[in-house]
Amino acid sequence: MESQGLEVDSLKDALFILESGEVYRNPTEVKMSQIVLPCHANHCGELSVGQLLKWMDSTACLSAERHAGCSCITASVDDIHFEHTIGVGQVVNIIAKVNRAFTSSMEVGILVTCEDLYIGKQWKVCHAFATFVARRTEAGKVQLKQVIPHTQLEQVEYSLAAERRRMRLIHAEIITDLLNSSAAQLGECQEHKDAVHAEKTRVESVELVLPPHANHQVSTFGGQIMAWMENVATIAASRLCNAHPTLRSIDMFHFRGPSHIGDRLVLKAIVNNSFKNSMEVGVCAEAYQGGEPLRHINSAFMTFEVLDDNRKPCTLPRIRPEPVDGKRRYQEALARKKIRLDRKYIITSKQTQVPLSVPWDQSNQIYLSYNNVSALKLMAAKNNWVLTSEKNKVSLYTLEENQVLCFKVETYVNIAADQTFHLLADLRRRQEWDRHYEKCEVVIQADEEDTIYRVASPSISKGGKGQDFIMLASRRQPCDAKDPYLIALRSVTLPTHPPTDDYTRGEVLCAGFCIWEESSSVTKITYYNQATPGVLPYISTDIVGLSSSFYSIFSACSDFLEANKSRLGAPPLPTAAPWVLYLFAALVTEACLQLNSIAISRSEAALFFSSRKATCLRLVSSISLSRLTLLCVMAASIRALSRSLCHTTFSRRLSMKLWRAALAPCLRSRDRFTCSEFCFMA
Template sequence: MASEARDPLLLEEPMLILENGEVYRNPTEIKMSQIVLPCHANHCGELSVGQLLKWMDSTACLAAERHTGCSCITASVDDIHFETTIGVGQVVNIKAKVNRAFTSSMEVGILVSCEDLFSDRQWKVCHAFATFVARRTEAGKNSDPTGFLQIHLKQVIPRTQAEQMEYSLAAERRRMRLIHAEIINDLLNSCSSQTESECLDYQDAVSAERTRVESVELVLPPHANHQVSTFGGQIMAWMENVATIAASRLCNAHPTLRTIDMFHFRGPSHIGDRLVLKAIVNNAFKKSMEVGVCAEAYQGGEPLRHINTAFMTFEVLDNDRKPRSLPRIRPEPVDGKRRYQEAIARKKIRLDRKYIISCKQSEVPLSVPWDPSNQVYLSYNNVSALKILAARTNWALTSEKNKVRLYTLEENQMLCFKVETHVAMAAEHVFLLLSDLKRRKEWDHHYQECEVIAEAHEDDTIYRVVTPSVTKGGNVQDFILLASKRHPCDSGDPYLIALRSVTLPTYPPTEDYNRGEVLCAGFSIWEEESSFTKISYYNQATPGVLPYISTDIAGLSSSFYRTFASCSTFLEENKASLASLPTSALGENSGTALAIELCCLVNLKTISCSWILCLFFSTNWACF
């Protein structure tokens, strides 16, 4: 049942009045409203997910084309989780806007809500992120072999706090898409031999071959755009159809689609193509099953072209709308076993994401357990939380001394503070010095000891930090911190160093130390002018941190001002030691990511923009 209260994501932002007196509206925003008719519904009287995907794709494409002024095609769609179903007679409201444009691709945010016209209730159905590529049909030296002209996209200019937040987070989501294949491979490599033996022990299991489905669709003019390319939403709808049939063959019931892990378009299809759609149940868990779907195209006697691959998770609901138990699956040899194990890896990703990212602070401890399989999501959450905190606009200036400013923010019963100062040196040099936490004790008296516990990744390091006692005669505190650093995605982004607490079994709390926790902290480093940098330090105060800064906020101490004056001195004194370092060595990560994107998008027939994670961002994220 839908809640009577409106979802926070559905609430309109406060109006922004422009200088000319007009109310601001995002120039790329597109809204679509559709009433669900019986022709849109399935046998249960609920809106077909395939129809919903077509509407979502059309709305997002219109937003992308409004930004670019030319035709756009769907490159990928991030994970989608459907929270509720939609019945006949209800209204589907879809809102899409471009969050950020990169070199030749752009991210479009899509929010789907349901409206009951009789009770005036609205609730969220799903939230998704799609990647679109702009193409103009002009032959010339800049066009690819398909005759499409490569377009360098204009940048999105965020105007509101929400737009700034999504603009900043889009860069982090893009980073996750680019490394998705690595995540899957790492998880598959760590699969134990026990997993393989388990799939052979089920005596009462249903053969996976029983669930196999193959269907063919002919692409006709109504299925394509004005450039005769098949609509991405139409392909999604056909894939959802065969996946539902495969799921039904396992459970002998009508399944409900809950999650789509991936829509990864590898190339286009056109009017006259025959689309071969194949689906099979990869694995059945206790109360859910994963169905793998692929779409391939051909014309005449040409070989099959791989168009799309997706993974969909279904449930079967009982009369109380609760998931019921499912029969086990027996995979076929070779490819069946591979698909079986990959489904387990993808489920692990979903569980990690749900635990680390989707939960609110009240549902999980501040310190999340760290292990190699979830380090990517912890890093993502770490940086995203800092970006969300930095995007807040209602910071209040508490005091200023010696060009060091202290700001506070009270929101959702949480106290956050920001310390801001400037230094006359290049931003990349500041980033290099501050990202090494072992050197922080040279300028911050709160860091008595700092040791590296693990180098989780080139951008992620786990430290153990010891700080002095808060009370006289009390135990000193220690923290286990994950430090995640990011280079700018482009020239308009800051360098970031994000900090949060994690839990390691090898470093449990001890009697000699009070274990403190950091919820969200870190540095945002902006180069405002050549060799002149603004440094902002953020901290979402937790019980372990608040005593150190409460007197500063109350105006009874100048401890933090002295600390950041020492920080400026430390940076100035070490500037000479970094002068010989080439700038390219400091920014190589962002350049690599850009090169990957260009390689992914240079040819329309070989588009391979991998992606992951449809994350439902709201203001509650600042509390995680």
């Protein structure tokens, strides 16, 4: 999840001058510069990635502690892609700053650049995001103060941090769902001539944690653990290719537990799979003291390449996995490769390089949703819009950058922001006020916040064919008072809905609404659209000043909102909206009773639950139930969950997690029901 893919790096902030006259500098920003010495390098004269990871972790930790005012520990690190290697004599420059603070955790952005002092050039090496947690004190859990963004770039990163956090929380579930849905497609491991036995690449090494390996909190330094893991992974990769491998990327990983001085760290690595030009190495770190059992500290997956004299990737030998666990790791590596490709072409590519319509499936849903919302936030963050036309407080702005035309329409309504959001979020009602929407229907309810619609628009010219669009709508409610309500739209492709002869298939790259709460009864609505050939005919006459249809459309929107604000007590429910999770609660009830009577690990239980949830989402999306039936299902699910928890031996913490999973959708969707209906469910 690298923000440069969303063109964040292209946003250059002008100097921000404080009231005191001083130039603003982010108070959490920490910089580190290091000259690469021979002791930092490998036998090829390149900086060891393990050493770089230690420097990155140190810098990020100092930034987190500057904001928190107390000791912090590394909780996780997002995907890191290393674009260049660094040679001896060059300078490594690292900048870290806190992008956003949540309750007790915070996201720290880390930018690494390399500088050649003799030719006066700099280039980017990597851009990473790490999550740090404030260490508990004797008084209890630390409540972090909020970050206040000042510059344009800080505002963008602050906003995107919430989306990245959302992806982190369900990263493991994405892997599990993909493995469950792709088990039959992946098939058996292919046999290749001259394949290398995976057992040959296995590495095991032990390290004794000494005081020099500890941080200022007397715990094993997270960067040191990462460096040790990179070391054994490099050995495993070298055993496959009999050459020096170059580390290209590290997948997102989490620290599962702490390690302390005196621990023995057991590091294990093996090549899980090799592809044409790259290989995946899995690494596991476990700790123990004395005769106690091993504690799982961390697991990571690293991708290596072998470069030739022209710095091009070489073809690698194939791997022959071990039976059982080896085949499982082999297939999991295929699933992770698929996810890496999704992230590369959906998230990390620049917006101008992403196809207008990206194929949608359940496994890349979260990345499309992230790209959808992030692209809208980036467009909203631009501050060089030009006012083109204004009529009765409805304003049309345009922006032309890099041969791309964007426009936005801005207006104010005397309706609460949350009411405005819920009325505009259902695109099926947009035809009531937007004459460009002839018909709109739900195709797939991907999850509670993401829906795929088919939209039909009338023809601009007489006798011509209309256009239709397959669009992913991603809805986001604000995480705090600084965030707007968002409804982001982009085109996707579905094999079940190919273009037809009756309509010309149009495409939308980025569009949507930002809804800001100005006061309890006044809301600012801003509609954004990045013009594409399919969209431009509908707005071109307004942009050049030949018509003002934008005014009539958004005046109709204001009238629609005013007329329907009193009917929000009980609008029609979507086919598979939040109540889908109540059906999942019923499946959780069944699982509680089953799992309580058998011995099952936490990871196996998580796999069981996620498979039930995926099945539920697939089945329910095609069901249409009456309102009374839905209410009964919800109430029965909550009651059954309560009864099952009373008869299980789950810990209090796990029981509370199940309760929150069941009740949160009810609270979020309380405005969809009348008071009496809500009381019935409660």
